[in-house]
Amino acid sequence: MEDRIERIKQLLQNHNYKLTPQREATVRVLLENEEDHLSAEDVFMLVKDKAPETGLATVYRTLELLAELQIVHKMNFGDGVARYDLRSENMERHHHHLLCIQCGTVDEIMDNWLVAIEERVEKEYKFQITDHRLVFHGVCYRCSGKSRPDRLGVDPGLSN
Amino acid sequence: MEDRIERIKQLLQNHNYKLTPQREATVRVLLENEEDHLSAEDVFMLVKDKAPETGLATVYRTLELLAELQIVHKMNFGDGVARYDLRSENMERHHHHLLCIQCGTVDEIMDNWLVAIEERVEKEYKFQITDHRLVFHGVCYRCSGKSRPDRLGVDPGLSN
DNA sequence: TTAGGTGCAAATCTTTTGCAGAAAG
DNA sequence: CTTTCTGCAAAAGATTTGCACCTAA
Numbered sequence: 001m002e003d004r005i006e007r008i009k010q011l012l013q014n015h016n017y018k019l020t021p022q023r024e025a026t027v028r029v030l031l032e033n034e035e036d037h038l039s040a041e042d043v044f045m046l047v048k049d050k051a052p053e054t055g056l057a058t059v060y061r062t063l064e065l066l067a068e069l070q071i072v073h074k075m076n077f078g079d080g081v082a083r084y085d086l087r088s089e090n091m092e093r094h095h096h097h098l099l100c101i102q103c104g105t106v107d108e109i110m111d112n113w114l115v116a117i118e119e120r121v122e123k124e125y126k127f128q129i130t131d132h133r134l135v136f137h138g139v140c141y142r143c144s145g146k147s148r149p150d151r152l153g154v155d156p157g158l159s160n
Numbered sequence: 161m162e163d164r165i166e167r168i169k170q171l172l173q174n175h176n177y178k179l180t181p182q183r184e185a186t187v188r189v190l191l192e193n194e195e196d197h198l199s200a201e202d203v204f205m206l207v208k209d210k211a212p213e214t215g216l217a218t219v220y221r222t223l224e225l226l227a228e229l230q231i232v233h234k235m236n237f238g239d240g241v242a243r244y245d246l247r248s249e250n251m252e253r254h255h256h257h258l259l260c261i262q263c264g265t266v267d268e269i270m271d272n273w274l275v276a277i278e279e280r281v282e283k284e285y286k287f288q289i290t291d292h293r294l295v296f297h298g299v300c301y302r303c304s305g306k307s308r309p310d311r312l313g314v315d316p317g318l319s320n
Numbered sequence: 321t322t323a324g325g326t327g328c329a330a331a332t333c334t335t336t337t338g339c340a341g342a343a344a345g
Numbered sequence: 346c347t348t349t350c351t352g353c354a355a356a357a358g359a360t361t362t363g364c365a366c367c368t369a370a
Contacts, residue, residue, distance in 0.1 A: 241360095
């Protein structure tokens with residue numbers, strides 16, 4: 001937790017940005033909700049708990065900044081708001097989403113199944129890949145009354 | 161062309177919707193630009209050529225309707241506008257996107273590479289897939305000064 | 321005839337910006 | 346100090362909605 005903040009602080013400073021209290025609060029919120037895909041408004045409300053004087057515009061600016069520095073991912077699930085999530089430091093690009101069309105939950109899955117496909121795309125389409133976004137739409141285990149799949153790991157919420 | 165319109169007309173009528181001139185013009189625009197990924201505003205401007213009295217709100221309403229009926233795909237490439245494209249009738253779900261981070265062009269590729277992956281997701285994550293969205297971000301053949309890859313087919317524009 | 325559609329303008333919602341006043345390094 | 350930030354309120358876009366008037370089937 002603290003070490004990750006420290007690392008992000010370094011990253012900011014390397015680019016001549018300051019780690020203000022507002023930015024730190026924002027980063028903490030993201031860190032504490034790594035499992036979720038928060039909208040700017042979501043983040044704003046959570047940030048207000050830590051630093052009540054923070055303005056919404058600042059949250060937007062911070063999220064944009066963090067996305068530029070590739071500290072967070074900005075995503076769009078088609079519900080009219082951008083959603084943000086921390087890029088966890090190891091498994092970059094091995095990270096896809098399951099969007100439930102019934103309850104709207106977004107689960108994350110981690111796999112590197114696309115590696116072979118990426119190679120083919122690069123070759124056959126002369127396209128130099130830097131990133132990808134893969135979202136499966138469908139019905140999640142909750143909505144079809146199944147137990148939580150082992151692959152998803154323990155239910156979120158308590159860590160940090 | 162005409163037969164596809166006829167089929168869409170049937171589909172609408174099956175759901176108690178009418179094929180008004182405005183809707184027909186919208187469908188024709190989508191049909192004539194199958195290769196592209198038009199925004200609502202784009203569609204609106206093209207529809208005005210065919211049916212000048214049409215309002216923007218109607219275009220939005222039509223696109224939403226067509227998306228509900230799964231006649232078009234509504235997509236979000238992160239540039240702040242929704243983009244729409246006809247679901248061509250056969251190769252459903254075998255259809256991905258290459259988004260160039262330099263020129264912004266979106267190319268379509270067709271492949272069923274994900275079939276095996278979908279099976280694993282369904283089994284290992286207990287997730288019943290209905291659809292997926294796969295976008296590769298990177299640099300296209302144009303921006304890296306290469307020739308058009310064969311796999312992409314002839315340059316668009318003239319068909320129908 | 322009548323349920324479903326339409327255009328227009330106003331309303332909503334998300335995100336961005338201008339600016340004068342802070343504050344981090 | 347000086348450059349970078351911040352809050353606020355206003356602006357900008359995209360999309361939706363209310364309403365009185367049409368029109369496809």
